[in-house]
Amino acid sequence: MTLLPMMLALDAEGDRGLVERLQRRDPQALAELYDRYGRLVYSLILRVVRDTGVAEDLVQETFLRVWNRAQGLDADKGSVGPWLLAVARNRAIDYLRSTTGRARNTLETEATEHPALYSDMEKDLLRSDKTRRVKAAMEKLSANQRQVIELAYFEGLSQTEMADRMGQPLGTVKTWVRAALKNLRDQLGEAVPA
């Protein structure tokens, strides 16, 4: 996977003001949201569905969903970028599942994209040192470790589904997942109990 630097004009104070204006239904706020995150959202969705036409349809749906649900985001503490990416990922994986006939038995849309979940996150997360360290760690993973992370993130596969897809024993897949996550987690730093 190619990891390119995110040239995003993200600004903590700007995002906070942006959420407030989205909640007031300020038309310019939606345009600004797209200008900040549109390319990132499109890239993520395209990586999942691999069809530019479908990707644009799903980007449109993602921004409309966020536009219509912005009231649920905490204007002071909410992180609109990570929430937007979660909504985008779910739209793309749901599309993938609908076209492949794969049962939607594991990915829990509501449990992963509720705006209230995206409070108290580092405001500038997507261009922070944390992000740079995790991305660098991704590039250093072994091919198998990277593949299982990509299958979980970009295709929404559980470990059992990954084992089926890769034709590998479940125990082997779990070992790869465990090692990959440990490497990435080490770069993100320890969680601090609330």
Added chain:
Amino acid sequence: MNCEQLREHYELYALGVAEEPERSEIREHLERGCGVCMAELKRAREMAAILGGTAALADPSPKLRRRILASAGVERRRLGWWAPFWAVAAVCAVFAAAFFHSREKDFEAQLSRTREQVRGQTIELTRLTEAFAILSGPDTTEASFGGSQPQPPKGKVFVNPSQGVLLMASNLPPARSGKVYEMWIIPKGGKPVPAGLFQSASEGTALYVHRGSVDVSATGAVAVTLENEGGAPQPTSEPIIVAAIPSRGPSAQ
């Protein structure tokens, strides 16, 4: 299970792909306000957001911004005689949303699943409608490719000056991980112009529509190459598909 035993599953839970019994265990910890699990899950969500930014950057068409703003009612669009229909549809959508919002949680989940299926089918239907519009256009030019090759892919390209380009191919295996197919419109005597990325289905078929106007008389060929995900501004590999566009009527390569 205690928090230490769940430690390796927070990221999978945050991605919605955790399995039983860990999924239920984490949910139970969260419901009883377990501080360790809440902190770990917050970190796991940060990880998920960061992973979302690892996809190779690609540029959507410039029209997408306007389309999104128009569909949100932010930019005025010309609806013509469809306006009453859309108004009724919008009112229905609002009432439906208000109605379903008050339902039980499991009913909402069921509705959400159904809505996603309908949405997926709507997108497919839109694509097929666009394909049909190109196929049925009286001014559509048709070209075949792969007919004389012992190895596939084979198929046809249809170019319509106002609707765009439709590619239908068979025996086109799905691009391997990290790769994607990219279509090119090649002007006569000019450099290839990117015309979008696509992937073939698992059975090796592809139906791809590139929307937009095309100067058919100035187009020499439509080609497809295999590129890194995110695409390339110019082809970086030999074309897998080349369909020469005739000046008039169908032709085969």
